[in-house]
Amino acid sequence: MKKSLYHIKLYIIVPLIFTGISILAFLVAYRIAYEKLLGGMNPAPHLIFWGSLFGAFTFVCGLVLTRVILGPVEKFVVEAESLGVTKTGGVHGDSPKAKDEMARYTTVFRQVSEVLNRIEARKLFPEIVAQSKAMRQVLSQIKRVAPTDSTVLITGESGTGKELVADSIHRHSQRNGRRFVKINCAAIPDTLLESELFGYEKGAFTGAAARKPGKFEQANGGTVFLDEIGDMPLETQAKILRVLEEKEVDRLGGVRPIPVDVRVVAATNRNIQKMVADGAFREDLFFRLNVFPIQLPPLRERPEDIPFLIEEFMKFSSKESTISPPAMHILCAHQWPGNVRELRNAVESSLLFGKEVVEPEHLPPALAGSMAVPTPAGVLISGEDESLDLDFRLQELEKGILVEALKRSDGVQAQAARLLGIKERSLWHRVKKYGIDVSQIRRHTRQ
Numbered sequence: 173m174k175k176s177l178y179h180i181k182l183y184i185i186v187p188l189i190f191t192g193i194s195i196l197a198f199l200v201a202y203r204i205a206y207e208k209l210l211g212g213m214n215p216a217p218h219l220i221f222w223g224s225l226f227g228a229f230t231f232v233c234g235l236v237l238t239r240v241i242l243g244p245v246e247k248f249v250v251e252a253e254s255l256g257v258t259k260t261g262g263v264h265g266d267s268p269k270a271k272d273e274m275a276r277y278t279t280v281f282r283q284v285s286e287v288l289n290r291i292e293a294r295k296l297f298p299e300i301v302a303q304s305k306a307m308r309q310v311l312s313q314i315k316r317v318a319p320t321d322s323t324v325l326i327t328g329e330s331g332t333g334k335e336l337v338a339d340s341i342h343r344h345s346q347r348n349g350r351r352f353v354k355i356n357c358a359a360i361p362d363t364l365l366e367s368e369l370f371g372y373e374k375g376a377f378t379g380a381a382a383r384k385p386g387k388f389e390q391a392n393g394g395t396v397f398l399d400e401i402g403d404m405p406l407e408t409q410a411k412i413l414r415v416l417e418e419k420e421v422d423r424l425g426g427v428r429p430i431p432v433d434v435r436v437v438a439a440t441n442r443n444i445q446k447m448v449a450d451g452a453f454r455e456d457l458f459f460r461l462n463v464f465p466i467q468l469p470p471l472r473e474r475p476e477d478i479p480f481l482i483e484e485f486m487k488f489s490s491k492e493s494t495i496s497p498p499a500m501h502i503l504c505a506h507q508w509p510g511n512v513r514e515l516r517n518a519v520e521s522s523l524l525f526g527k528e529v530v531e532p533e534h535l536p537p538a539l540a541g542s543m544a545v546p547t548p549a550g551v552l553i554s555g556e557d558e559s560l561d562l563d564f565r566l567q568e569l570e571k572g573i574l575v576e577a578l579k580r581s582d583g584v585q586a587q588a589a590r591l592l593g594i595k596e597r598s599l600w601h602r603v604k605k606y607g608i609d610v611s612q613i614r615r616h617t618r619q
């Protein structure tokens with residue numbers, strides 16, 4: 173409340189001061205002109221004098237006000253730049269500052285809010301590595317949907333983190349204190365799936381020696397995570413729809429429906445829209461589940477997450493190990509068809525084989541092919557640089573990715589920016605920062 177008042181004041185008070193000064197100048201000028209005319213004198217010299225005086229006064233007022241307002245802003249921007257939080261090119265040299273002050277402020281504010289965003293995301297979601305823009309968008313989707321009771325449909329390739337996201341939705345919801353019950357629809361035979369989901373009464377079928385509550389009942393008050401929902405048989409889909417609509421389940425062999433209060437989060441790595449079009453998935457259930465869709469990008473589309481994921485997975489090791497730059501380069505270059513799960517396994521197995529430093533030969537054989545691939549990071553990370561710190565390596569990696577994107581787009585910056593999922597201006601800043609010679613890249617790619 174206090175904050176919004178301050179906000180209003182600043183926007184009203186500054187124009188009001190200038191309006192007041194202008195009115196004052198007008199009144200004085202009118203008065204002089206009137207008196208001089210009555211006295212038969214020429215009012216022009218007086219008007220010029222007072223006009224100039226008030227003009228100068230208004231100018232000084234404007235200057236003081238601008239200084240008062242922009243002083244702290246400038247101080248903040250300079251401090252942010254000197255801390256290295258932002259990347260505008262700094263306060264010296266050929267930074268874009270001299271050309272475009274407002275653009276510099278805008279860049280700094282955007283970057284600072286991005287950093288704060290990352291810090292907040294890390295605090296809110298410590299288990300999810302989300303350095304890339306695409307993953308940060310996923311985090312804000314989780315933040316938005318978690319407190320509601322909406323059903324969520326998470327899609328994405330295998331190993332992209334769908335279960336992690338489902339779990340996070342539950343943990344950030346009001347159902348947090350209750351159970352998160354997971355069922356993998358692909359892992360259970362069709363004949364058993366319904367009894368697992370909805371439970372059964374004693375004697376419902378041969379072998380049903382005692383009553384058993386299903387997953388929905390077990391999760392009452394909490395969340396049911398229907399993993400691999402694309403693999404669910406059509407008949408079971410109809411029953412899931414009924415649970416969602418009626419909020420009750422029918423145990424196998426039961427006579428009365430049992431009320432349940434569950435939130436459903438579903439996930440699939442299949443193209444569910446195509447399945448709906450092919451009649452392999454019920455359209456009505458798809459719409460009921462797809463209230464809030466979350467699409468997880470494959471790891472190959474967010475390589476900037478890779479070093480951070482590696483760092484995260486290395487924390488689980490009991491050994492104090494590091495990854496050598498050439499090994500890091502291979503890891504960053506790999507296409508990761510198995511996504512984050514594959515990366516996690518690769519890091520874990522490399523740590524088993526490597527000693528203090530994980531070298532390329534300690535990596536799983538599946539990654540060997542990546543060694544021959546010219547990679548963004550490979551252009552710039554060489555084996556001699558083993559003592560370099562992570563920040564430096566990450567900068568090198570960023571530079572490498574930029575070069576690669578520019579190569580793939582024949583040096584056309586707009587196209588490279590689109591490939592990288594950043595604004596053209598942002599690419600321009602980075603190209604400047606790293607001193608990348610775009611014209612040379614263009615010449616090379618056209619040869």
Ligand SMILES: Nc1ncnc2c1ncn2[C@@H]1O[C@H](COP(=O)(O)OP(=O)(O)OP(=O)(O)O)[C@@H](O)[C@H]1O
Pocket residue numbers: 299300301302328329330331332333334335336337399441481484512513516
């Ligand atoms: N952004 C991430 N940050 C940290 N760990 C992650 C991230 N994404 C995935 N993981 C890890 O990768 C592994 C696979 O994730 P998860 O099981 O959630 O994937 P999935 O998409 O559900 O896979 P599947 O489709 O095969 O069920 C897990 O160990 C998980 O903790």
